[in-house]
Amino acid sequence: MSRPNNGRVFSAVLIKDLRIEFRSRVLMNQVLPFAGLVMIMFAFALDNDDVLQRVAGGLVWLATLFSSLIIIQRSFAVEAADQALDSLRVAGIDLAGVYFGKAIALTIKLIVLDFVLLVTAMLLYRVDLTGSGLVLLVTCVLGSTTGLGFVGTLYGGLTAGAKGRETLLPLLLLPVVAPVLIAATRATEAAFASGGAQTSEGWAWVGLLAVFAAVFGVGGSLAFGPLIDE
C-alpha cells in the first residue's frame, strides 16, 4: 500500500469532521445558543444603544473567540475519545493533510457561527450595513475565520493529549489570536461605520488577517505533524 497523498487525507478528514458535526449537532444545539446568550448578556450589561452600536464589532468577535474555544475542544475531543488521532499518526498518514482538513472544517463551522452572530448584532444592536460594508464584512469573516481555523487546529492538537486541556487551550490560544481580535474588530467597525469609521479604513486590517492566516497556515502545516508525533 502506498502512503496516502495529502489531497485524499485532506478531503477525507474534512468530510469526516463535517459529518460528525452533522450527526452530533454540537454547533447547532450548544455553541450557537451559547454565542447568542453572550450577545444578549453584552446588551444587558451595556444597556445603551449608542454604546452597543459603537462596540458591536468588538462584541461579535469576543463572542466568536469564546465560542470558538468550545468548537476547537470538541474538534479534538472526538479524536481523543477512542484515540482516533493516534491511529492516524500510527498509520503513517501525512499529518499536514489532517491539519488542513481539520482547519478548514473548523473554519466552515466558524463561518456559520459568525453569520449568526453578525445577524444577531444587526438585529439586537441595530447596526446598519451598506453594500460596500457587506463586501468588507464578508472578506473580514473569511480572513479571520481561516486564521482562527488554522491557529485553533494547531493549538487544539497541541493540547489534545495534555492534562487540564480545557483550561490550557484558552490560556495558550487567546494571547496568540489577539491580532485577529483587533484586526477583525477594526474591520467590522469600518463595515458597520461605527463611530463614523469609513469602509475603506477596514481593508488594511483585512490585509493583516490574511497575513495571519497565511503564516499560521504554512507554519501550522509544518509544525502540526511533529507536535502530534511527540
Next chain:
Amino acid sequence: MVSEVISFVDAVIAYDNFPAVAGATFSVDSGEIILLQGPNGAGKTTLLRACAGLLPIARGNATVLGVDLKSDRATVRSQVGLLGHSNGLYQDLTVAENIGFWSRLVGAGNEDIAQAMRLMGLSERLSAVKVSNLSAGQRRRCALATLIVRRARLWLLDEPHAGLDAQGRDELDKTLRSARDAGATVVFASHEIDRAQALATRRLKVTSGVVSEA
C-alpha cells in the same frame, strides 16, 4: 510477496536511554500468527510499537516487510496495522462511515469496504449503526475491518481479547484466522494464555526485554 515479514537481529529498542528490549533476535514469516507471551512490563508493547515503526532501533538490525527500520520507519507505518487497547474509531459515525473514512484515506473503493465488512462479519444491518451503540466485540471487529480496508499486511495487536466477553473472544479468534487466510500476518500480545495458544501458530516469550522461542 516478502516471505520473511519481520526480521530482528540483536535489535535494541530504548525508551529514554532505557533498553526496554535488549538484543532481540527473531523472525516472523508470512501467514504466521505469533503470540508474544510474557509478564507486564516485559517489553511486549515496546516490541509491537517498534515493529510498527513507532520506536527507533538503537542498535542491531531490524526489517519489517523488507523495509529497514533504522532508515525508513515512515514506509513501514503505512503498511502495518497497530491496534492497542483502544479502537481508534469515531463514536458519532456509523460502522460503514468509519471504515469508509479509512477507505477514502487510502483510495480504496466500495467493494473494499464491503469485503472488509464481510470478512469481519459485520452485517448490512450493523453498517448503519453508530459505533457508540455497538458492543465491545463489534467495535473491535469494526476496528479490525479498518485494518483490512487499509490493506495492512502485518497486524500488530496489543491485548486484542481485553474487554471482550466469551462470544466476542470467539469472534475475534475467528476474525484473526480469516485475516491470516486472506494473506495477513498477525503478531499479538495476550494474557489470555489458553485461548491465545490455541490461536497462535507459534509463540515468542518476552522476559525483561529478552525475546526467545517459547
